[in-house]
Amino acid sequence: MSSTMEPLKARRLYLLLREQILRGEVALDERLPSEPALAQEHGVSRVTVRRALDKLASDGMIERRPGSGTFVSGGKTSMPVVADFSNVLTHLVEMGRKTGVRLISFAYVNATPAMAEELRLDPGERLQRSVRVRLIDGQPFSYLVTHVPERIGMSYSEADLASTPLLELLERSGLVAERATQVIGATLAGPEAAGALDLDIGAALLSMTRVVFEPSGRGIEHLQALYRPDRYSFHMDLERTGADGARRWTPADAVRASEQNNENKKNTRTKRPPPQRRTKP
Amino acid sequence: MSSTMEPLKARRLYLLLREQILRGEVALDERLPSEPALAQEHGVSRVTVRRALDKLASDGMIERRPGSGTFVSGGKTSMPVVADFSNVLTHLVEMGRKTGVRLISFAYVNATPAMAEELRLDPGERLQRSVRVRLIDGQPFSYLVTHVPERIGMSYSEADLASTPLLELLERSGLVAERATQVIGATLAGPEAAGALDLDIGAALLSMTRVVFEPSGRGIEHLQALYRPDRYSFHMDLERTGADGARRWTPADAVRASEQNNENKKNTRTKRPPPQRRTKP
DNA sequence: CCCGATTGTCTTTTTTATAAGACATTTAGT
DNA sequence: ACTAAATGTCTTATAAAAAAGACAATCGGG
Numbered sequence: 238m239s240s241t242m243e244p245l246k247a248r249r250l251y252l253l254l255r256e257q258i259l260r261g262e263v264a265l266d267e268r269l270p271s272e273p274a275l276a277q278e279h280g281v282s283r284v285t286v287r288r289a290l291d292k293l294a295s296d297g298m299i300e301r302r303p304g305s306g307t308f309v310s311g312g313k314t315s316m317p318v319v320a321d322f323s324n325v326l327t328h329l330v331e332m333g334r335k336t337g338v339r340l341i342s343f344a345y346v347n348a349t350p351a352m353a354e355e356l357r358l359d360p361g362e363r364l365q366r367s368v369r370v371r372l373i374d375g376q377p378f379s380y381l382v383t384h385v386p387e388r389i390g391m392s393y394s395e396a397d398l399a400s401t402p403l404l405e406l407l408e409r410s411g412l413v414a415e416r417a418t419q420v421i422g423a424t425l426a427g428p429e430a431a432g433a434l435d436l437d438i439g440a441a442l443l444s445m446t447r448v449v450f451e452p453s454g455r456g457i458e459h460l461q462a463l464y465r466p467d468r469y470s471f472h473m474d475l476e477r478t479g480a481d482g483a484r485r486w487t488p489a490d491a492v493r494a495s496e497q498n499n500e501n502k503k504n505t506r507t508k509r510p511p512p513q514r515r516t517k518p
Numbered sequence: 519m520s521s522t523m524e525p526l527k528a529r530r531l532y533l534l535l536r537e538q539i540l541r542g543e544v545a546l547d548e549r550l551p552s553e554p555a556l557a558q559e560h561g562v563s564r565v566t567v568r569r570a571l572d573k574l575a576s577d578g579m580i581e582r583r584p585g586s587g588t589f590v591s592g593g594k595t596s597m598p599v600v601a602d603f604s605n606v607l608t609h610l611v612e613m614g615r616k617t618g619v620r621l622i623s624f625a626y627v628n629a630t631p632a633m634a635e636e637l638r639l640d641p642g643e644r645l646q647r648s649v650r651v652r653l654i655d656g657q658p659f660s661y662l663v664t665h666v667p668e669r670i671g672m673s674y675s676e677a678d679l680a681s682t683p684l685l686e687l688l689e690r691s692g693l694v695a696e697r698a699t700q701v702i703g704a705t706l707a708g709p710e711a712a713g714a715l716d717l718d719i720g721a722a723l724l725s726m727t728r729v730v731f732e733p734s735g736r737g738i739e740h741l742q743a744l745y746r747p748d749r750y751s752f753h754m755d756l757e758r759t760g761a762d763g764a765r766r767w768t769p770a771d772a773v774r775a776s777e778q779n780n781e782n783k784k785n786t787r788t789k790r791p792p793p794q795r796r797t798k799p
Numbered sequence: 800c801c802c803g804a805t806t807g808t809c810t811t812t813t814t815t816a817t818a819a820g821a822c823a824t825t826t827a828g829t
Numbered sequence: 830a831c832t833a834a835a836t837g838t839c840t841t842a843t844a845a846a847a848a849a850g851a852c853a854a855t856c857g858g859g
Contacts, residue, residue: 245816245846245847246846246847247846247847248719249709252706252707252719253709255706255708256708256709257708260742261630261633264631264632271805271806272806276848281848282847283848283849283850284846284847285847285848287807288846301805301806301807302805302806302856303854304805304806304854304855304856304857305804305805306805306806306856307805307806349542351545413758414758415757415758416757416758417767418754418755418756419753419754420752421702421724421751421752421753421754422724422747422751422752423704423722423723423724423725423747424704424722424747425533425721425722427533427534427536428530428533428534429537430537438530438533439529439720441722441723443702443704443724464704466703466705466725470703471702471703472699472700472701472702473702474697475697475698475699476696476697476698477695477696477697526845526846527816528816528817552836553835562818563818563819564820565816565817565818565819566816566817566818568836569816569817582835582836583825583826583835583836584824584826584835584836584837585824585826586825586827586835587826587836588835588836800859801859802857802858802859803858803859804856804857804858805855806854806856807852807853808851808852808854809850809851809853810850811848811849811851812848812849813848814845814847814848815846816843816844816845816846817844817845818841818843818844819840819842820840820841821838821839822837822838822839822840823836824835824836825834825835825836826835826836827832827833827834828831828832828833828834829830
């Protein structure tokens with residue numbers, strides 16, 4: 238299965254160290270082996286080790302102190318902006334108000350066969366296609382490609398799109414969103430998405446595809462969303478209800494945006510999350 | 519933000535074409551530009567174009583016909599094994615029965631500070647750490663790293679782990695799982711996960727971190743799961759309930775495993791999904 | 800204050816990826 | 830059967846990444 242397109246050695250080592258750190262195999266604030274040691278251990282040159290460490294440092298995962306060594310610096314400093322889960326979409330609407338939106342492109346296109354099928358429309362039907370980027374604190378965190386049937390898209394303007402969440406626009410114009418399907422997956426960043434999200438090409442992205450239907454069964458919105466996983470993730474709290482025979486997990490809460498953590502590699506000494514644990518009775 | 523670790527040209531082109539195909543900018547079964555044309559268009563040599571196309575072909579995204587050209591071959595042939603959403607975990611338990619499990623490693627370790635905090639335990643407490651790979655039809659689709667407090671882990675054997683889902687083992691030994699938190703994100707495959715999941719290093723992975731608590735508030739399971747997004751994804755169907763004033767989206771269904779599609783590059787002519795659309799009334 | 804070990808920054812050589820082109824093979828159409 | 834255009838497979842030259850080593854700058858500890 239592995240093709241000949243082997244990653245470069247530096248990238249390989251980067252991903253290896255990254256995996257170890259994320260998994261906690263190297264504890265927080267612990268010193269990594271020295272560069273010469275890593276070079277020998279992995280059978281590569283020090284230049285290569287250095288490139289891998291450079292990338293880790295720019296990710297904010299390690300901190301390098303000349304003369305002392307390189308140290309693991311708080312891997313997961315994600316702190317929440319919690320929200321309700323039962324209303325995933327509603328939450329997104331509300332969040333749309335707090336965050337900024339950049340409209341990248343806006344046009345009318347013919348539906349591809351695949352798109353038409355997903356929206357339960359006739360193939361070749363005209364669709365309004367818009368590409369937007371959502372920002373939080375001026376930092377992009379999601380890349381959204383939306384397709385809406387032309388006649389529906391006519392009910393709002395291009396300017397509306399840059400300021401108001403789409404679902405709100407749709408309901409405002411009398412449409413009823415009754416059913417929706419969502420698929421959450423992962424993919425690699427292509428040049429477009431990477432550029433819009435200020436990421437390297439080939440970075441990991443959280444993807445969500447959502448199709449919203451009106452009571453008649455016809456689709457009124459097709460959304461392909463790509464998220465920077467370090468700035469956005471899906472959270473849910475579950476509780477077990479019901480007796481032992483018919484036990485169930487019921488959602489209580491979900492979808493939260495992580496406030497970005499790193500971003501500035503030369504910041505004021507990595508703060509690690511407070512221990513805040515509880516002693517046993 | 520972009521570091522100096524630029525992807526190679528072949529990889530860059532691969533991700534570019536991949537993005538275009540997934541986004542439907544090149545329709546299904548349509549012919550791509552010829553190799554020389556692509557080379558000129560992107561300012562690279564034909565060898566590089568060729569390497570990018572090789573990778574796309576091994577992903578099953580394109581089909582190359584000597585003398586004719588290269589064609590897009592059904593990008594998303596994912597077909598379901600649907601399940602209920604309200605009981606995400608229950609579903610996983612049931613699915614555990616249908617799929618195979620390979621136990622990769624099994625050991626007792628000291629809790630890292632981060633792990634102890636997530637489980638609300640004392641730092642340094644002994645944990646049972648197990649690494650498993652879940653298979654569906656003999657193909658790996660998830661890589662699971664589980665941490666369980668030692669005394670709890672004692673209640674079952676290593677062999678149990680390879681055959682029975684962990685949550686079932688826990689409840690079988692009298693423990694009550696009352697609360698759980700899940701976080702869904704995305705990450706890049708390191709060497710370990712990539713090897714276990716039969717993927718290239720640097721592939722995109724769906725990640726889920728789950729922590730289960732008993733009524734006392736102490737954690738009894740910490741699961742770090744990595745999924746191959748082409749074989750596993752989270753699905754949910756939502757319905758809008760309630761009146762216009764207090765409209766809500768309520769989940770109806772979720773978590774499904776896609777039956778794998780490609781995998782064998784030399785298979786019996788790519789079958790494309792049946793059109794199966796509906797005509798308007 | 801010095802010593803040893805570390806990261807930071809060069810240079811030079813070797814290895815690998817890419818570029819450029821020639822030519823064979825397959826296919827669809829005339 | 831022939832032709833035009835496509836992929837498949839080479840060869841050789843160039844550009845870029847990696848290896849190997851030297852040396853300076855910084856830090857911590859004895």
